[in-house]
Amino acid sequence: MKEITGNLWDHHPEYIIAITTNGIIKKNGECVMGRGCAKEAKDRFPDIAKKLGTHVKLCGNHVYYLGKNVVSFPTKYGWWEDSDISLIERSTQELVALVDKSGWKSVIIPRPGCNNGRLKWSKVKPVLKKYLDNRFTVISFGSKVGTSRMNSITSFKNEFEFLSNFYTSPFVYAGYCWPTVEHAFQAAKTKFSTDKWLVRIAKTPGIAKKKGRRIALRENWEQVKVSVMTELVWLKFEYNPTLKNKLLDTKDAELIEGNYWHDNFWGDCFCKKCSDQKGKNMLGYILMQVRKEEMNKC
Numbered sequence: 413m414k415e416i417t418g419n420l421w422d423h424h425p426e427y428i429i430a431i432t433t434n435g436i437i438k439k440n441g442e443c444v445m446g447r448g449c450a451k452e453a454k455d456r457f458p459d460i461a462k463k464l465g466t467h468v469k470l471c472g473n474h475v476y477y478l479g480k481n482v483v484s485f486p487t488k489y490g491w492w493e494d495s496d497i498s499l500i501e502r503s504t505q506e507l508v509a510l511v512d513k514s515g516w517k518s519v520i521i522p523r524p525g526c527n528n529g530r531l532k533w534s535k536v537k538p539v540l541k542k543y544l545d546n547r548f549t550v551i552s553f554g555s556k557v558g559t560s561r562m563n564s565i566t567s568f569k570n571e572f573e574f575l576s577n578f579y580t581s582p583f584v585y586a587g588y589c590w591p592t593v594e595h596a597f598q599a600a601k602t603k604f605s606t607d608k609w610l611v612r613i614a615k616t617p618g619i620a621k622k623k624g625r626r627i628a629l630r631e632n633w634e635q636v637k638v639s640v641m642t643e644l645v646w647l648k649f650e651y652n653p654t655l656k657n658k659l660l661d662t663k664d665a666e667l668i669e670g671n672y673w674h675d676n677f678w679g680d681c682f683c684k685k686c687s688d689q690k691g692k693n694m695l696g697y698i699l700m701q702v703r704k705e706e707m708n709k710c
């Protein structure tokens with residue numbers, strides 16, 4: 413197994429490229445292609461998402477040849493999950509079997525599970541090393557700090573404060589008016605209606621957040637929190653057209669809720685301690701989804 417640093421696509425099509433994938437199929441039959449190399453593959457070869465979706469539907473979440481010198485390499489089941497080291501091991505074995513069968517001489521793969529999957533390379537490397545010989549090259553994209561953020565908004569402050577859940581943006585949800593997404597989100601967590609009320613009357617979103625940490629959570633909160641957030645963010649922009657226009661003005665910039673409070677679920681923490689993991693940036697992702705849907709309406 414060889415290791416290099418650089419850009420994955422510089423090696424295409426000379427190398428077979430393994431893109432890290434998940435097992436979720438959308439209503440239109442395409443696989444969800446995530447944010448990383450899978451999305452880049454889809455941007456280059458749009459039919460790949462459908463091809464993978466068909467394979468996954470018929471035979472499950474496995475390594476498949478997708479045409480154009482690209483193969484899938486599952487590292488997780490749900491796109492929102494952390495990568496699964498035992499699935500990575502299985503995919504590695506499947507990849508080797510496919511490469512043997514196809515007679516390919518050189519295959520390149522990004523560090524699987526180490527970007528959006530939030531695994532440490534030190535944990536993944538020994539697993540890969542067990543199976544991969546010198547036909548295989550593992551590529552890393554350099555450190556998080558070094559990655560290009562040319563077209564990214566990485567801080568929801570100043571002119572981009574309106575992207576933050578703390579921004580005043582009244583809307584109606586569940587029969588009440590809420591001053592900010594943060595208020596409504598913290599209230600949606602609660603098991604008891606008295607707590608809900610206490611959160612709703614909080615003077616600032618910061619206070620609402622603090623209260624939200626101390627209340628009893630409703631059942632299944634973990635399962636529904638992303639869809640609740642999605643709905644609230646959508647309502648925020650529906651009720652506030654000025655903000656919606658500002659959101660549309662961000663065009664195709666990647667929206668990242670950069671922070672220093674170690675929130676690697678809703679955002680991406682840029683502190684030193686978190687430098688070897690990439691945040692899931694769920695809030696950024698939701699904002700980009702809302703923007704995309706609104707753009708399509710225009």
Ligand SMILES: [Zn+2]
Pocket residue numbers: 672673674675681682683684685686
């Ligand atoms: Zn941190």
